[in-house]
Amino acid sequence: MRIHVAALAAAAASLLVVATPAQAAAHQGGLHLGKIQYNSPGSDNRSNTSLNAEWVDIHNNTASSIQLSGYKLKDNTGYTYTFGTYRIGAYKTVRIHTGKGTNTAADRYWGRASYVWNNTSDKARLIKPSGTQLDSCSWTTSNNGTKYCH
Secondary structure, eight states: OOOHHHHHHHHHHHHHHHHGGGGGOOOOOOEEEEEEEEEEEEOOOOOOOHHSEEEEEEEESSSSSSOOOOOOEEOOOOOEEOOOOEEEEETTTEEEEESOOOOOEEEEEEESOOOOOOOOSSEEEEEOTTTTTEEEEEEEOOSEEEOOOO
């Protein structure tokens, strides 16, 4: 009877281990790139509306706000958005739009008159003021124009 109970306990434990990968992975901690809309919906007509439909989300998954002054967002070509004085709140997201607009706590605007992110292949990089890369996210195909980085 002991062998049978031990075998049942081992089988139950293995089922728990097998079930674990099916659970959703924990969201990445710290400051990181989130979702990127690299191909704005509709035709690429360079209107400000179309440019602002191209964007990158940056998440702060910490319990503290973070000063982003001097942080950079770059693509493969070298186009660079540099944060001015801006503090992202704890557990908040900021969206960087390619076009022009009025900056708010949740939305920042690059102010460009042309697109940044290539539709077929590119890489977004989040860089600290020291020059150290904090995070990156790349794509090689047009996955409906959207990339979930983490």
